[in-house]
Amino acid sequence: MSTPVMSGTRLAGIIGTGPWPGPAYDSLTAGISRAIGDGRIPVGARLPSEREVAAATGLSRTTTTRAFAKLREQGFVLTRRGSGSVVRLPDVPGGRIDHLLTPAGANEAEIDLTCTASVAPPWLLGAYERAVTQVHAYLPGTGYYPSGLPVLKELIAERYTARGVRTDPDQILITSGAFGAVSIAVRALNEGRGRVLIESPTYPNAIATLEGAGASLIPYPLELGAQGHHWDIDAMDHIARQTRVRSAYLIPDFHNPTGALLPEEQRPELGAMLRRNAMVPIFDESLVELGLDGDPTPTPMAAFVPDSITAGSTSKIFWGGLRVGWMRIPAHRIDSMASTRLSLDLGAPVLEQLVAVELMRDHETIVGEYREKLRAARDSLAAQVRAYLPTWQVIVPSGGMALWCRLPEDRSGALAIAAREHGLGLVAGPNFAPAGGLDRWIRLPYTVSETQLDEVGPRLAAAWEDALTYTDRVPAGRARTVA
Ligand SMILES: Cc1ncc(COP(=O)(O)O)c(C=O)c1O
Structure with missing residues (x-):
């Protein structure tokens, strides 16, 4: 089912109806991209037609056409015949993952659980x-x-x-x-x-x-x-x-x-x-x-x-x-x-x-909102691990950004290797050990997006099943993480 098209009045309610200083198409582009950036216009939403935007904002049709062209150029909008203009986020220049962290080459489709770090909040x-x-x-x-x-x-x-x-x-x-x-x-x-x-x-x-x-x-x-x-x-x-x-x-x-x-x-x-x-x-x-x-x-x-x-x-x-x-x-x-x-x-x-x-x-507001998001993510990930990996021990922490889970066997290194095959980046337990050991532990950050988080349980379970079939002890190696 495709997302309903946003009305011109709704868009004007979000970005305002002017005044539009400077070249008006620049102001309109900035207004829409800012609203996308801070989440007021959600990714996946379908924007009203250029004609409707013109009527709702009091701008000329030429202006809205130029603004839409610029939004497409900047990667905020994808226009397809028949499905209108759909909101997206521009690709991150240079990719999401730094090559210093994954020297073998980053897999952009991977869910990256190697870092306890989130994307920028809308306030930024x-x-x-x-x-x-x-x-x-x-x-x-x-x-x-x-x-x-x-x-x-x-x-x-x-x-x-x-x-x-x-x-x-x-x-x-x-x-x-x-x-x-x-x-x-x-x-x-x-x-x-x-x-x-x-x-x-x-x-x-x-x-x-x-x-x-x-x-x-x-x-x-x-x-x-x-x-x-x-x-x-x-x-x-x-x-x-x-x-x-x-x-x-x-x-x-x-x-x-x-x-x-x-x-x-x-x-x-x-x-x-x-x-x-x-x-x-x-x-x-x-x-x-x-x-x-x-x-x-x-x-x-x-x-x-x-x-x-x-x-x-x-x-x-x-x-x-x-x-x-x-x-x-x-x-x-x-x-x-x-x-x-x-x-x-x-x-x-x-x-x-x-x-x-x-x-x-704005510390209180920003951090307050982030805590709520993290709390929901922590609870969702803990529930998934319990459901998909009943033999693991999950201790739910009262704060922070990750679960530290105890495996039933010393196979954290094997798990991290197997996880790559299932599109999951993990840092094995021994990386957290100043003097060796900890192959029985795995860190699972809950800082990825909600959509990605929902896929972690099944991928992790599949990776664990593979890891259990490894007959040789797999050395964990030193993974790189910044966070
Ligand atoms: C305990 C701890 N210290 C320091 C850092 C790095 O912080 P910064 O990005 O401020 O250098 C992290 C990142 O995960 C951390 O977990």
Whole structure:
């Protein structure tokens, strides 16, 4: 059944009836493409005829014809004789998947579950447009802001203060994602060469960055109980005392990949243990805003460990393509962090920081809506895994972007290989292990579109069936993931 054609009046209700400044066809094109971009005109909708649009918007027929031609050229509309003009989204230039991540060549038909990252939300385009109108104020300067734009640092500092740890904007350094923050912190703290305690499992890029900076990793295995993974602080204390490790990289908030959350009542206890062992931890708060069950945003661990570094980011709440993150630094470490930062890069782009400012101002609305979307996706994926793969253990996390599932056998590497044949990209468990193992675990992000998500269960079940027939042990290999 084909979608009914949208009426001219309905379209005018969405994009307005003018005035149409500049060349009117340009304004009309921008109005329609913006409404498509932010979801007010859904993909798959059939637009009214050019004649109807002219009548509803008060524009001439020539103008609407030119606007439709431009929309077709930009990839927002596909016109076919007999089926009218159907709304679509332009292809992503260069493809969806970066060649660095899939050196063997990306399969565009694949459902990509290798990343915990979403496409840009509808708000993003508007935020870019508003940011462009502000950038002129910065043009008379050199554009170098190695610590970040003051307006953004203020907003971030205010949010920390509101969450329970007083923060001065000078304690904030804007970085290239949370990842840039972690790279700076580990180099500045140990000149890279010290020992760093790290959870197992953990975020794969953290393993690569810390090792790349010359650190030796001391794995701390998260405990597994009936409610999922959790932190045993006595056990961590024991490792810390034995190894006399002085630094740590920890993800206490909706931990990647397990989704585990360090409970509020354990936060002072973890803080005291780290202080007692004279450790300077790096807390990665990339996912902190993604609580999905209505609980308040967790108290920053910096409130319990004054001499700690916190990494944060806009990637998970807004869009990874902004590449805007930050670090929160104790005052006495600002100079050393700033010098290390200058040895790595000279600051984040001005425009993207202005976009981040725009989005931060609408933080509650944007994040609130995203949480709802993620909650539905989490529940749908968990239900599918239970239905299609009854032998797997699914623990539903209270936040984050992925399920971390326990397989009945050590076959995660085999599963990831088999999954490619069924159009599913996966990163096997061992990639999350700082010291090997974890072939019994698989991470399943629920960040893909609803349509794709509905296909995950059947594809996964087919891949698992194939993986069970592999007679040789399949080494998982190192898959690449950014998120
Ligand atoms: C725990 C954690 N830290 C850092 C990152 C990367 O964040 P960014 O894009 O801000 O560098 C991710 C992405 O998935 C993550 O899960």
